[in-house]
Amino acid sequence: MPQQARALRAEASRADFLPFHVPAIGPEEIAAVVEVLKSGWLTSGAKVREFEQQFARLVGAREAVAVNSATAALHLALAAIGIEEGDEVIVPTMTFAATAEVVLYLRARPVLVDCSRDTLNIDPAAIEAALTPRTRAIIPVHFAGQPCQSDAILALARSHDAKVIEDAAHALPAWDGARMIGGIGDITCFSFYATKTITTGEGGMATTDNPEWAGKMRMLSLHGISHDAWKRYSSEGSWYYEIINVGYKYNLTDLAASLGLQQLKKCHAFAAARRRIAEAYNDGFADLAEIQTPVCRAGVQHAWHLYVIQLELDRLTIDRREFIEALRQRNIGASVHFIPLHLHPYYRRTFDYRPEDCANAAAVYERIVSLPIYPGMSDDDVADVIVAVRNVVEGHRR
Ligand SMILES: Cc1ncc(COP(=O)(O)O)c(C=O)c1O
Numbered sequence: 178m179p180q181q182a183r184a185l186r187a188e189a190s191r192a193d194f195l196p197f198h199v200p201a202i203g204p205e206e207i208a209a210v211v212e213v214l215k216s217g218w219l220t221s222g223a224k225v226r227e228f229e230q231q232f233a234r235l236v237g238a239r240e241a242v243a244v245n246s247a248t249a250a251l252h253l254a255l256a257a258i259g260i261e262e263g264d265e266v267i268v269p270t271m272t273f274a275a276t277a278e279v280v281l282y283l284r285a286r287p288v289l290v291d292c293s294r295d296t297l298n299i300d301p302a303a304i305e306a307a308l309t310p311r312t313r314a315i316i317p318v319h320f321a322g323q324p325c326q327s328d329a330i331l332a333l334a335r336s337h338d339a340k341v342i343e344d345a346a347h348a349l350p351a352w353d354g355a356r357m358i359g360g361i362g363d364i365t366c367f368s369f370y371a372t373k374t375i376t377t378g379e380g381g382m383a384t385t386d387n388p389e390w391a392g393k394m395r396m397l398s399l400h401g402i403s404h405d406a407w408k409r410y411s412s413e414g415s416w417y418y419e420i421i422n423v424g425y426k427y428n429l430t431d432l433a434a435s436l437g438l439q440q441l442k443k444c445h446a447f448a449a450a451r452r453r454i455a456e457a458y459n460d461g462f463a464d465l466a467e468i469q470t471p472v473c474r475a476g477v478q479h480a481w482h483l484y485v486i487q488l489e490l491d492r493l494t495i496d497r498r499e500f501i502e503a504l505r506q507r508n509i510g511a512s513v514h515f516i517p518l519h520l521h522p523y524y525r526r527t528f529d530y531r532p533e534d535c536a537n538a539a540a541v542y543e544r545i546v547s548l549p550i551y552p553g554m555s556d557d558d559v560a561d562v563i564v565a566v567r568n569v570v571e572g573h574r575r
């Protein structure tokens with residue numbers, strides 16, 4: 178939008194509410210789901226296999242195992258590498274509930290560590306300080322879609338014979354140098370939850386180069402039985418199966434996979450749209466001393482699942498809650514990612530965490546605001562967000 182028109186609208190709110198997120202579902206997705214509905218096979222079958230193959234090819238991994246959430250993928254990844262009671266798994270505090278709770282499913286201990294203040298990604302120095310002889314895995318989260326420092330994290334893990342299970346719920350597609358996220362760590366877990374960069378409604382994928390782990394995750398994802406339902410009931414399979422282990426009901430459906438296959442085709446176009454919005458925001462806020470725009474590490478390609486600004490609260494007369502409320506009054510949806518895990522009652526109560534144990538995360542938590550960023554936003558929507566943010570800042574300068 179031209180600068181002049183933007184200035185003219187500076188005081189105005191949008192007429193309608195701009196949601197924080199809207200999934201990008203087109204006629205192709207709808208047709209693909211209808212085709213599966215008519216096919217006679219709704220649950221895990223040929224569409225899931227195709228989705229796995231195409232996903233593995235996209236990220237450069239040997240194997241991809243489709244499941245019904247990233248939480249399930251993370252759980253199975255930890256089970257596949259043999260995490261058990263008494264083990265420690267290093268998890269960033271700046272993440273969603275799922276990243277740490279899967280460790281607790283296996284009766285191991287999540288050891289929460291701090292983030293860097295600028296990127297909000299897990300801090301390798303904090304990992305190093307948390308390593309013990311009991312550390313069996315590290316779960317870096319590529320926060321907002323920006324790759325963590327993979328080489329440093331892999332080196333730290335190897336120094337303690339630990340595995341790296343990447344939480345890439347935000348990071349499709351993203352690159353650390355020339356390597357795409359999904360083909361770097363021991364196992365990488367993606368999310369296709371409704372708000373993620375591609376969606377199947379609910380869904381997830383675990384990628385790995387290790388066929389043994391992939392086989393174990395596949396077996397555990399469907400009750401620990403030796404053949405999946407597709408093989409049992411289709412013409413290529415038999416009625417016979419064996420329960421090899423206690424498993425879970427984590428399989429993805431063909432309905433969801435058909436949606437995922439269409440979304441996968443658009444993955445790079447979606448990413449380009451998100452990148453354009455991030456660039457527009459960076460430009461739109463560049464002269465505001467009250468706002469720190471996201472800091473990107475050189476040499477990485479960010480997936481821009483989230484666009485998280487940090488408020489310079491000492492330059493404003495309002496706090497973060499009031500800032501989000503002021504955006505809402507201007508018809509702009511916003512959110513917060515994340516409330517650090519070590520501040521939540523469960524973790525404080527169970528592991529005796531205090532805010533200062535992860536001081537960077539506790540400090541930035543007060544300042545972070547996630548702005549809308551999704552491919553369905555028009556140029557006017559993006560301009561409206563910029564205008565609203567500027568308007569709130571200008572009206573509340575200290
Ligand atoms: C960092 C992170 N990890 C894991 C998850 C869990 O994903 P899912 O909802 O697919 O289980 C999320 C979901 O928001 C997330 O943000």
